[in-house]
Amino acid sequence: MLSEAFEVVEDGVLANMVPSLGRALGLSDGQMDSIKHAHQYDIMEQKREMLRRWKQRLGLRATPDELMEVCRAAKLQDVADKIQILIREDVVQQCENELKTYYRKTMSFYTPLNWAPWMEQNIQDHHVTARFKRVHRHEGGTKHIVKSEYLTEDQLLTTIEEDSRRQSIGRVIIEGPSGIGKTTFLKGLVCEWVSGERFEHLKLVFALKGRHLPERGDLCEAILAQNLFPEDHPIRTDRNLADHLWQWVQANQDKVMFIIDGIAEIPGFIKTSSAAEPEHFVSKLIEGNILRHSNVLLTTTSIQRLDVSVLRWCDAYYTIEGFFNDDITKFVDTFNFKTPKAKVDIKDLLGSYTNTSLLELCRIPMFLWFLCLIWNDNDHKSKARTVTSLLEEIFDMALRKAKIRGKEDLSEKDQGKVDELCKLSWERTVTGNVCLMSKDVKNIKDIMLRSGFLVEEKSHRVEYTFGHTLFRELFAAKHIVKSPDQTHLCKILWEPSCPSNSRYNMVCLFVAGLLGENAGPLFEAFSERYSHMLKDKECSQCCIDEAVMLACRCIVESRDPRKFGLVVAATLLEQMGAERELSINFYREQVKVNTLLGLSYVIENINCMDEFGRINESQRLSLILENLWIRNKRGLLRLGDAIMKTQVSAAFRNNGELRELDLFVSLFSKRCAPSCQKLVEESRQPCTKKERIQVFLTDVAEAIGNMRWLESLRITASILREDASRETIVPVLQRHESITSLSVVGQVKGRGHLTLYGIKSLAMILEENKKLKSVSLRLTTVSDDIKQREKDWESPRDPSETRANMLYNGLVESTVTSMDLLFNCVLPHEARLFADIVSNNQHLTEVTFSWHTMFPSFLEGLADAVEMSRALKRLVLCGKFEDGNSLVKLIGAVLAGKPPTSSKPAGGISSLHLQGQPFLDITIDALVSFLKSPETGPNRQILLHLGGELFGPQAAAASRNLDALRLDNEASDNNLIIYHGLAVVAEDEDRPNVSHFETTVARNFKRALRDKSEEIVDKMPRQQEETES
Secondary structure, X not given: OHHHHHHHHHXXXXXXXXXXXXXXXXXXXXXXXXXXXHOOOOHHHHHHHHHHHHHHHHHHHOOHHHHHHHHHHOOXXXXXXXXXXXXXXHHHHHHHHHHHHHHHXXXXXXXXXXXXXXXXXXXXXHOOOOEEEEEEEOOOOHHHEEEEEEEEHHHHHHHHHHHHHHOOOOEEEEEOOOOOOHHHHXXXXXXXXXXXXXXXXXXXXXXXXXXXXXXXXXXHHHHHOEXXXXXXXXXXXXXXXXXXXXHHHHXXXXXXXXXXXXXXXXXXXXXXXXXXXXXXXXXXXXXXXXXXXOEEEXXXXXXXXXXXXXXXXXXXXXXXXXXXXXXXXXXXXHOOOOOHHHHHHHHHHHHOHHHHHHHHHOOOHXXXXXHHHHHHHOOOOOOOOOHHHHHHHHHHHHHHHOOOOOOOOOXXXXXXXXXXHHHHHHHHHHHOOOOEOHHHHOOOHHXXXXXXXXXXXXXXXXXXXXXXHHHHHHHHHHHHHHOOOHHHHXXXXXXXXXXXXXXXXXXXXXXXXXXXXXXXXXXXXHHHHXXXXXXXXXXXXXXXXXXXXXXXXXHHHOOOHHHHHHHHHHHHHHOOOOOOEEEEEOOOOEOOHHHHHHHHHHHHOOOOEXXXXXXXXXXXXXXEEEOOEOOOHHHHHHHHHXXXXXXXXXXXXXXXXXXXXXXXXXXXXXXXOHHHHHHHHHHOOOOHHHHHHHHHHHHHHXXXXXXXOOOEEEEEHXXXXXXXXXXXXXXXXXXXXXXXXXXXXXXXXXXXXXXXXXXXXXXXXXXXXXXOOEEEEEEOOOOOOOOOOOOOOOOOOOOOXXXXXXXXXXXXXXXXXXXXXXXXXXXXXXXXXXXXXXXXOOOOOEEEEEEEEOOHHHXXXXXXXXXXXXXXXXXXXXXXXXXXXXXXXXXXXXHOOOOOOOOOOOOOOOEEEEEEEEEEHHHHHHHHHHHHOXXXXXXXXXXXXXXXXXXXXXXXXXXXXXXXXXXXXXXXXXXXXXXXXEEEEOOOOOOOOOOOOOOHHHHHHHHHHHHHHHHHHHHOOOHHHHHHO
């Protein structure tokens, strides 16, 4: 490289600067004169001779770095910069070659059992690629997860490579449980870079283990402290070269990738409590405070349980899903069993429905490895059905393979070494430091290295570590089980903090598996800690939910689920209080089947009935499972069976005292497949699904008919859509004497909308039942679908017989006084039709219309209808208001209502609520201009409530004008009271995405709004009182 630096000097130094170069090189005037005399007409040869003499004088100290400093001293800055670039490129090339050499030796292939020295299989031929799931988010944080998509390992590698090339994604995090293949994937990625098959644009890839990183320092020092470069490598012996490397990294961040495997194991990687406390260099890297444009790839077992907020800084988030059923089959087919029968038997075992939890376990590649090894070693007589029993059999097999034990038990000496390892495992689990030195394992390292429970580490700060995280956690659980202080240690496992949950989750599970039917102390500790968590105001709800889910898994792991399911149920019931609500948020994580199975045993032990088959108020339970995502049907079916055993259905049928009933069912959410319909036609047998629907609706109709005190009924739209509804539930609702409020709610998507048949059924109820006083419809749309398939027995449709017309006729003929129509989308002509209901149904006193856009034609038609109506008192509109003229016409119609006379009831609207989603600024300007006119003052008191959001370039000015109008009206005792709650939205902000389907929040908002309106109206001075005074 020095010769290349010489060439730079020879080409870059001009003739007039040769004397300065000579003096900087340390040559005397006499030496320079002799050189000039010898090569009088050859400037290039003069420079070569000067450099040769400088090199000869300095010997080994003549380096490119030294030459660069010489050029700087000679005021040859441009030449020095070129030499510096040359040095950096050479250093980087050396590092790249050294990294690739190291990775070829250590990562040429990798399997889940590379730590087991007794492994005899040809493991290189058994690699089955993993499956990944990309999780898309609106913002950083698990609460904002919106959707997911599955990717193969090859697709994920391609995606990461393309994102890295485009520099569109810099921080990527991969999440997955222990043993599922995170490290396998990372080492495969590194091998792709080494071979040049992928990531050719990357110059340097630093693959780091989280547990090998120091607690403090900087990233450069941490990398050099790893085993990536040998101790005698120039990059480690020469600090100047290390500086050149890091300067190149800073200047070429897009060509560098940092891979950190297991960030939860990084020492000192915790949230800083104050600004004065130094932030960990890995946190700085993730957050982009250093090397913001570099590529960073992270792995962890659980993002939610990290003490540091990581997800918000990551550009892409993937979870590794392990094996699907096809992958499991492929792996078993490639495994080299001793006999063909062994392969057939294990396939039968995994294919059995009763072993669904075992199949779920084998989705983790390492567990499937374990099962195949045990099955092959024990002549397929393994009884492993849980994580604990599977690892216990591997533990025994490892000791046999390492020739530490035979068929007899361990010797007392060897058992003592195992106990010492168990104690060490528990201590390191508590502290979180999994790195071991020779002094820590000097008494046990011989047999533990042979068995694979300990492995030698290739790091300068770590000499040994545990063979795998799961074995460390298993040994920690063994220590707890044998400890005389078992009760106290069990309480530690349930500590209410997210990092503790992550640290002790598997240990807790293994304790339940090891204790089995004697796991009482573990569940007693859960009961005590659960009570403390509920009382602790600083304990977050996610910790409580995690504890309940972990307890459910422990119930199944203990192999005595009925006994401990009763214990957990008693604990939950005891702490529920008066509300009697069990709410668990699963945060859209894929729920393990054992969690659902355990939850089902808990629910089975909660009886909501008294001895007469009625709901017992003292035992009533509300079960809420939020963000539940289930891949395996068995757990869901078992959970459903458990809910049925609580006799909720019997309580529904036998309880005639109900006053409010919400009947939301998804039994009819999907239409039968064409193959099913064809099968029914060919066999001439009734569809079993329709038969179940018939039975269900018959029971529901009978139950509702017996509820003589029922006042409010809310049902899903899909119920009225079924053919069987005309003969069952529709006649009951037509003649019901006590129901005064009916709500029909559709789904946001799918077949939740009402068909024409369903609209007719609803119209029949509205026309016949004269007891109804309130009706509410919340649907996707009532527009006709031209592709909709008509029922075979229906006569050809009359062109005027549309869904909107049928609904209009039913509402006009009804006697309801309150009507809410909330649709996601309507067409302008449909909106105008619904406006006519106000004038044609003289019973209506309260009306709510809500959909995406308040069309000008609708507002104008509604204005005409308001003028004709004498009963309407309250009008609510929710949607986008774009046109000011039509809105002004509507408000003019509202204000023009005539005052009451002695012979007629009071007429005109007293409350108008406009919820803008959003209002345009020009609309509010037109409204303010109209209301400023003195002719618009009403002759009765009217409340005008404006809510929602205000959008537009002049939104702030329009809001101020509205405020000024409100204050003027208050000062002049105007009968028009304006309540202004508009929020101004800046132009560069996203407009709100409004959903018109009722949620709990929406219902609460509506109640609060009504209460606020009534409060304001109550404070108005009565017109009659003013007249008398």
